[in-house]
Amino acid sequence: MSDETWPEIREAVRKLCANFPGAYWRAHDRARTYPAEFVRALSEAGYLSILIPEEFGGAGLPLSAATAVLEEIHRSGGNGGACHAQMYTMGTLLKHGSAEQKARYLPRIASGELRLQAFGVTEPGAGTDTTRITTFARREGDRYIVSGQKIWISRAEHSDLMILLCRTTRREEAAKPGDGMSVLLVDMREAVKQGLTIRPIRTMLNHATTELFFDEVEVPAENLIGEEGKGFRYILDGMNAERILIASECIGDGRFFIDRAGAYASSREVFGRAIGSNQGVQFPIARAYVQLSAAALMVQKAAALFEAGQPCGSEANMAKMLASEASWFAADMCLQIHGGFGFAEEYDIERKFRETRLYQVAPISTNLILSHVATHVLGLPKSF
Numbered sequence: 165m166s167d168e169t170w171p172e173i174r175e176a177v178r179k180l181c182a183n184f185p186g187a188y189w190r191a192h193d194r195a196r197t198y199p200a201e202f203v204r205a206l207s208e209a210g211y212l213s214i215l216i217p218e219e220f221g222g223a224g225l226p227l228s229a230a231t232a233v234l235e236e237i238h239r240s241g242g243n244g245g246a247c248h249a250q251m252y253t254m255g256t257l258l259k260h261g262s263a264e265q266k267a268r269y270l271p272r273i274a275s276g277e278l279r280l281q282a283f284g285v286t287e288p289g290a291g292t293d294t295t296r297i298t299t300f301a302r303r304e305g306d307r308y309i310v311s312g313q314k315i316w317i318s319r320a321e322h323s324d325l326m327i328l329l330c331r332t333t334r335r336e337e338a339a340k341p342g343d344g345m346s347v348l349l350v351d352m353r354e355a356v357k358q359g360l361t362i363r364p365i366r367t368m369l370n371h372a373t374t375e376l377f378f379d380e381v382e383v384p385a386e387n388l389i390g391e392e393g394k395g396f397r398y399i400l401d402g403m404n405a406e407r408i409l410i411a412s413e414c415i416g417d418g419r420f421f422i423d424r425a426g427a428y429a430s431s432r433e434v435f436g437r438a439i440g441s442n443q444g445v446q447f448p449i450a451r452a453y454v455q456l457s458a459a460a461l462m463v464q465k466a467a468a469l470f471e472a473g474q475p476c477g478s479e480a481n482m483a484k485m486l487a488s489e490a491s492w493f494a495a496d497m498c499l500q501i502h503g504g505f506g507f508a509e510e511y512d513i514e515r516k517f518r519e520t521r522l523y524q525v526a527p528i529s530t531n532l533i534l535s536h537v538a539t540h541v542l543g544l545p546k547s548f
């Protein structure tokens with residue numbers, strides 16, 4: 165399988181990942197602990213600051229370079245979910261922050277001194293319909309006082325800063341449902357001292373995700389990003405990059421499953437011959453490869469549009485949907501081909517199977533992508 169883009173980066177990432185074999189990921193998965201050593205190695209090698217412009221200390225590379233990094237991590241059997249947001253969450257600050265905010269934070273994010281990898285949007289009563297969030301920031305002089313609750317906020321315990329979407333005008337008082345939301349850059353180190361409670365949620369995969377409770381947490385007004393009330397648009401702006409990068413993780417997962425399935429099918433003998441010599445075993449592997457190759461092309465197209473500054477919302481969504489479905493098909497295929505051994509922890513298949521399932525739900529579910537395509541691309545009547 166050719167690796168087309170960024171061969172040198174891919175080769176270097178592969179070498180780095182070789183130091184973090186299946187046993188490493190299994191141990192963290194079993195204990196639901198954070199793969200801090202891996203994240204440190206990736207950060208020190210400069211991969212997490214790959215998208216930060218050179219003037220702020222990053223590599224200033226285009227999005228496709230970041231897709232190559234994440235794809236290789238996932239192809240190796242690892243998981244970029246522990247830190248992928250350090251790559252792209254800063255995009256909101258870069259695009260909408262003031263010159264002062266950028267100068268203050270970006271160089272330290274680029275060096276790895278500050279971790280900005282928490283992104284607080286979802287709430288118990290507002291998942292897909294973001295405009296229903298109720299976490300509220302009340303302005304009092306030179307600060308905001310934040311109260312409310314967030315859920316599924318990943319890496320909150322491993323972040324110094326968080327991009328928080330909250331309401332500064334209640335939904336019923338805003339001109340439009342998407343108005344009246346604002347983005348605050350929350351210093352987690354300060355917030356936990358004065359009213360922020362972080363509660364880990366144990367999930368079917370090791371994802372360091374949490375619930376957050378804000379009880380009158382003070383955030384300096386200077387930490388408002390962009391204009392008050394326009395936060396929803398700023399968050400939407402960042403979603404294309406996120407979707408394209410997550411899609412590349414799915415492509416990496418799919419390649420992992422196809423690599424493993426092919427190797428196992430060629431070596432496992434049943435009835436005196438390799439199971440891979442049966443077409444009933446070959447065809448699902450070939451089908452997974454075909455589906456994944458098509459999805460990878462859509463990821464490349466979306467990334468190219470993004471890099472050219474062209475609208476890419478539909479392509480980013482389609483890339484995420486195709487890639488997450490292709491990786492899931494490959495996961496199911498790979499498990500089946502491994503027979504009983506697919507369920508054994510030491511093969512890493514069951515772990516990756518659990519991990520890749522997430523991407524059909526988060527960061528956006530398949531139904532919502534189909535709804536976007538139906539109404540925004542094909543012009544069908546809106547259903548909500």
Ligand SMILES: Cc1cc2nc3c(=O)[nH]c(=O)nc-3n(C[C@H](O)[C@H](O)[C@H](O)COP(=O)(O)OP(=O)(O)OC[C@H]3O[C@@H](n4cnc5c(N)ncnc54)[C@H](O)[C@@H]3O)c2cc1C
Nearest residue numbers: 283284285286291292316317318371373526527529531532
């Ligand atoms: C492990 C994990 C990590 C996450 N990390 C983060 C994070 O770091 N930050 C963050 O802000 N969020 C995070 N999320 C939240 C994630 O973005 C949401 O789970 C996702 O957006 C779906 O929202 P929901 O779970 O509330 O589902 P709901 O909105 O309740 O939807 C439930 C189901 O109904 C379907 N549905 C809803 N409305 C319609 C409709 N009109 N038509 C058809 N189908 C519909 C959806 O497609 C979905 O399948 C994470 C979630 C998980 C599980």
